[in-house]
Amino acid sequence: MKAAIFDGQDISIKEIPKPELENSQVLIRVKASGICGTDLAIVRGHLLTPTPLILGHEFAGEIVEVGKKVNQNWLGKRVTSEINSNIDFECYYCQREIFTQCISRKALGIDINGSFAEYIAVESYLIHELPKNVSYIEATFVEPLAAAYQTFETMPLGSDDKTIAIFGLGKLGLLLTQVALINGLEVIVIDGSDKKLSMAKKFGVKHLINRFEVENVVNKIREFTNNLGADIVVDTTGNPEALIDIVTSCKTRGKIHIKSTHGLETPINLTDIVVREITLYSSRCGPFDKAINALSSGVVQVKELISQEYPLDDIKKCFNSYEKNQDHIKSIILI
Numbered sequence: 001m002k003a004a005i006f007d008g009q010d011i012s013i014k015e016i017p018k019p020e021l022e023n024s025q026v027l028i029r030v031k032a033s034g035i036c037g038t039d040l041a042i043v044r045g046h047l048l049t050p051t052p053l054i055l056g057h058e059f060a061g062e063i064v065e066v067g068k069k070v071n072q073n074w075l076g077k078r079v080t081s082e083i084n085s086n087i088d089f090e091c092y093y094c095q096r097e098i099f100t101q102c103i104s105r106k107a108l109g110i111d112i113n114g115s116f117a118e119y120i121a122v123e124s125y126l127i128h129e130l131p132k133n134v135s136y137i138e139a140t141f142v143e144p145l146a147a148a149y150q151t152f153e154t155m156p157l158g159s160d161d162k163t164i165a166i167f168g169l170g171k172l173g174l175l176l177t178q179v180a181l182i183n184g185l186e187v188i189v190i191d192g193s194d195k196k197l198s199m200a201k202k203f204g205v206k207h208l209i210n211r212f213e214v215e216n217v218v219n220k221i222r223e224f225t226n227n228l229g230a231d232i233v234v235d236t237t238g239n240p241e242a243l244i245d246i247v248t249s250c251k252t253r254g255k256i257h258i259k260s261t262h263g264l265e266t267p268i269n270l271t272d273i274v275v276r277e278i279t280l281y282s283s284r285c286g287p288f289d290k291a292i293n294a295l296s297s298g299v300v301q302v303k304e305l306i307s308q309e310y311p312l313d314d315i316k317k318c319f320n321s322y323e324k325n326q327d328h329i330k331s332i333i334l335i
């Protein structure tokens, strides 16, 4: 099969054998696979992985083979897959049903081979069937949308949580924006791209801040929040320097939620966090069912977030243009 292999320096297309199917697995013919900030961090050398490795973990496709221990009804189904594989179902976290933190877990496309390939073998417990009205391309948003929903699963909203400032309007930021609006929050978005800001406006955001056009981002956020700062501030920027404004623009006794996985050291004023009793949250993977339902019912829009689609052969071109274009939101590899 054809696969995009990352060797620690570069990505190249190679012909390799199809994965051998274990009894508990299904073989998926990948149809579409999205590029994530995590993939970029790996290619930039900021996030270390074993190599050679097939990257990619936001994907959907058709099941073309099922292992002996898997229900044969899965054959031919259109599916997407969660990313935390190799679950032992017995560790401290598994006993508490926190499977995404299993001590044995290996993430598809990060620890073990992922989806920038014609086929991927995944454990059957990871797969979710797609409703007919959710396309393979739309389904590449299920994983990041689940992560957006998880923000509010790990950070319960209190009666004083009215405003949320979202730093960064990449794919995750724009998904999170929509989920925050669904939760009834007043949303403030901060980004350097007018195109992305206007998309947030289209989704219903009233407070837009272009960080290149205002003198002081924090003052602008205070202007929108009775000079208090935002009740919740979320980082989806992938930019460590944003952390300075993220802490300063959070209300005293407010909440900061970190979503970026850029693999870099970050400057963060912990003393300010302690003195002003700010609570720090973080989260990543989330509930796939909620995300699939949101796409199927249309309460979350993803089609507009697609910036470009490339065939697998041109994956390097796709990664390169991602790096150069400020307005870029989401790239999809069609396989």
Ligand SMILES: [Zn+2]
Pocket: 087, 088, 089, 090, 091, 092, 093, 094, 095, 101, 102, 103, 104
């Ligand atoms: Zn476990």
